[in-house]
Amino acid sequence: MSARIQAVKLEAPNYVGKEEVPESLLRPGIDDPNSMRGKFERMIRGIQDQVCAAIEEVDGCNFRQDAWTRPSGGGGITRVLQEGNVWEKAGVAVSVVYGSMPAESYRVAVGRDIPFEQDDRVPFFAAGISSVMHPWNPHCPTMHFNYRYFETEDWKGIPGQWWFGGGTDITPSYVNEEDMRHFHGTYKAVCDRHDPAWYNKMKLACDDYFLIPHRGETRGMGGIFFDDLNDRDKDKIFAFSTDCAQNIVESYVPIIKKHKTDPYSERQKQWQQIRRGRYVEFNLVYDRGTIFGLKTGGRIESILMSLPLTASWRYDHQVDPQGPEQKFLNCVRNARAQSWVSRAQGRRSLVVTAAKKPAQGGKRRLDATGYIVDNSERGNIFAVEPKQLYTSSPTSDRAARQGLGGVQGLAVLAAAGAIVAAVTLGIAKNPADTLQGLAASGAADSLTAIADRISSSL
Amino acid sequence: MSARIQAVKLEAPNYVGKEEVPESLLRPGIDDPNSMRGKFERMIRGIQDQVCAAIEEVDGCNFRQDAWTRPSGGGGITRVLQEGNVWEKAGVAVSVVYGSMPAESYRVAVGRDIPFEQDDRVPFFAAGISSVMHPWNPHCPTMHFNYRYFETEDWKGIPGQWWFGGGTDITPSYVNEEDMRHFHGTYKAVCDRHDPAWYNKMKLACDDYFLIPHRGETRGMGGIFFDDLNDRDKDKIFAFSTDCAQNIVESYVPIIKKHKTDPYSERQKQWQQIRRGRYVEFNLVYDRGTIFGLKTGGRIESILMSLPLTASWRYDHQVDPQGPEQKFLNCVRNARAQSWVSRAQGRRSLVVTAAKKPAQGGKRRLDATGYIVDNSERGNIFAVEPKQLYTSSPTSDRAARQGLGGVQGLAVLAAAGAIVAAVTLGIAKNPADTLQGLAASGAADSLTAIADRISSSL
Secondary structure, eight states: OOOOOOOEEEEEEETTTTGGSSSSSSSSSSSOSSSSSHHHHHHHHHHHHHHHHHHHHHSSSEEEEEEEEEETEEEEEEEESSSSSSSSEEEEEEEEEEEEEEEHHHHHTTTSSSOTTTTTTEEEEEEEEEEEEEESSSTSSSSEEEEEEEEEEBBTTBBOOEEEEEEEEEEEEOOOHHHHHHHHHHHHHHHHHTTHHHHHHHHHHHHTTEEEETTTTSSOOOEEEEEEEEESHHHHHHHHHHHHHHHHHHHHHHHHHHHHTOOOHHHHHHHHHHHHHHHIIIIIOOOHHHHHHHHTOOOOHHHGGOOSSSOOOOOOOOOTTSSHHHHHHHTTTGGGEEEEOOTTTTTTEEEEEEOOOTTTTGGGGOOOOOEEEEEEESSBOOBBBTTTTOOOOHHHHHHHHHTTTHHHHHHHHHOOOOOOOOOSSSSOOHHHHHHEEEHHHHHHHHHHHHHHHHHOOO | OOOOOEEEEEEEETTTTTTGSSSOOSSSTTTTTTTTTHHHHHHHHHHHHHHHHHHHHHHHEEEEEEEOOOOOSSEEEEEESOOOEOOOOOEEEEEEEEEEEEEEHHHHHHHHHOOOOOTOOOEEEEEEEEEEEESSTSSSSSEEEEEEEEEEOOOOBBOOOOEEEEEEEEEESOOHHHHHHHHHHHHHHHHHOOTHHHHHHHHHHHHHHTTTTTTTSSSSSSSSEEEESSSSHHHHHHHHHHHHHHHHHHHHHHHHHTTTTOOOOOHHHHHHHHHHHHHHHHHHOOOOOHHHHHHHHHHHHHHGGOOOEEEOTTTTTTOOTTTHHHHHOOOOOOOEEEEEEOOTOOOOOEOOOOOOOOOOGGGGGGOOOOOESSSSSOBBBBSHHHHHHHOOOOOHHHHHHOOOHHHHHHHHHHHOOOOOOOOOOOOOOOOHHHHHHHHHHHHHHHHHHHHHHHHOOO
């Protein structure tokens, strides 16, 4: 643990040491507790309490808590329940961070031609909650959620910008149509309360994001996913994010209660382990927050909190073409075509419509991502709790799509509005190590850059 | 299975259907069986037989074989033993492929300013053997090896070029100094027979390649690793590669025989599972062949043959600071400083010298990698059995180091001499899917590209 990071590590169960966690992670005397910063922090910390309490009630075991603060402002609280009665691993983490982003990233994100100096940096604030829960029973699905808020401060006479992002998605090992109707139905109802167009749009965005391209299948059975949301009044989007977060327990816990004592066979457990292997493949190979966190020297335990306790890779595993494993594969190989809820929610069963084949990878392949730099004035990159905080921008997407070439293009891609506050929160090694970690990522980068360039040159 | 790929799938044990595998994977009537192509193919197929026979003898179970051919030439043979008595998963794969590489890649690889047209392609040949073996017993180490040969044909009056690459490395869960002295000693003896400078050089190259930067530790306890070897007579390097390959069994199997019935505790098994998780992290996040294979639409089962049957991720796992797990961590966190063999081989015990801290990532972070395109004239990218065939080039390394900017720099990085025949051998999906897979890799690419660019701009 470096001197930069003040970490409070609490090993005892059930939030012992709770009194050591500050009432607020905002900057005392600087951030207005009644601003969106304050409201969002209170919301996610309330959700952390709510979700952890619901999980503990079902599981019978307690979360342990690791809390940390950063001297330059902000901090986080990670709660993990490992080897419980129902869950093999469940984690819920919140973080609140401050920093400054390069002006060019900002300019691209905002989509306006703002003049700036080479070294200009724009102050930002980011807060988020992130969670993954892996149960033991193969009839109980894994669930993941993430809600985040990002804003910049006023800069050069331009008012601060802001975006919301988030989503909740479910990853079962078997298709249980009733469960999926319940989960998707819950989120359709949430969306419909705010914008009737949102559920369909966000369901497809989720299918696209969680695609594992090399498998030609999604990680799970989706849910909702949104990014860069800033198309209406800030309070309205906050209300939507809050509504989403407040329905996590309702969307998930009844499914667990229903199945937690279901009997299962060795074959079913093995199949779950293989699907857990796919979960690892998605997170380590494609997930934006995870990759960025790993390559920028984040706190590894927080970044990889999302990985299951156990996973398996079985060479050329074949399933019974008539069996439930094949039915599952049919779903994840045609995620976009699955409609889990009808307009009259709750009355439609599994329907694989003849929807046109999705453009695999969808938006993701065009997403550009950015980065944040902390405000300790050490010029050090950091990432925040993985998957917790990031956003991308339609403007940078357009830039990527139009294929700006050369340094400019790469800089746009690299800097692009996207602010990947991919995770860490220190407890990081020293800044030199962090930079070394970044540099060391070069090999894989060039390799993947190749694949990228090849595709465009053919 | 697409129409392009003729796959022969043999499910029965012990090479049943062996008669369906061609005597040679060379192009009949075109490739000279007495050339290096022919000699190398015979060598690796002999090694495949030798290693599989030795493993079967110890395990008592048999490998199953999947063989495939490509209509445009070449093919491969994958052998996997899963859930045996001693190994949870062991795989040995050979492949032989032909194709053409973009002239620019070739130019950079060769390091000469050869004039070429935009669409020029240089024909190449590549062959390799690759293997990973994961035993059940935590006192039995995992072992990986890979030997490969790459050549181009004469082109524009310039004689064909060639490179050898390869290595054998070991990944135990505990430090057994005698075992490590045996393993490293075997390879030191092999190296010393060919060039007394090689062992030290190749041992350090191995430590550098298998570094997991985000953990600050190596995947295992090294061995030897060489790339782009073409600094002397071709037959001399072939003799060295052959000597290395012929000592795989001797370097590894005695260690397994010694420990396969060792008793072990639940704690030791759990620790092995955690180390298996690290193995997965290295292979999915950093291994050049694996990443390239995944992102270019290779045969997933062959690419991920290297992953263990079982692995575990435990949140913030702590080890006894006085215990054998900590001793292991001390080794993998200071891999370059470990000297397993003294000049008087076999007499030196574990010594952690005060070697200066390694430049983490070493050569790898500067490596540039390239690509190959198959010669079916479909303009389709393919990769070959993962980790089996690739090479990089000192010239492209220099280019990367000098930091050519913009499109030029990226093109150099992307195209660079390096020919990553990262693996596949078809049984790939259709060409459209393959291209989609490539395109879909854009997201992670831009993310890692960011980390790369960030590091150079700070």
